[in-house]
Amino acid sequence: MIFVDTGAWYAAEVEDDVNHLAARKLLAEMSKGGHGVPLTTDYVLDETMTLLRSRRGLGAATTFVDKVRSSESVRVAWVDESLFERSLELFRKSDGKRWSFTDCTSFALMKQLSVSEAFAFDSHFEEAGFATLP
16 A cells, blocks of 8 residues: 555646656556555645635535545545544644644554555655655
């Protein structure tokens, strides 16, 4: 499995994003089975839809979420109470970091499922001890 973060989803959707070509290339590799099953969370989908709506409009946001939800390869994990509590513990210990709570939910899930790689364009995953692609 490979975790897919907000920045990766956004870059793949927005043609004038600085990371668009790299994101599309990695998604193409993933669609052929490279890097394992794409994994994301409902919190990441929330962030991505909100970002797309604020910068590109409602249509871009709904098109994105419909695409992900209809995908046969993307696995969406839902943050439940147990994951929320583990994330909150990590969030409380993140003083000195600029991690969002959504970041912490991603990290906690990745640890729980032994996922070591993230498709992300920010340094937060590396700070938390994960490898990032591209």
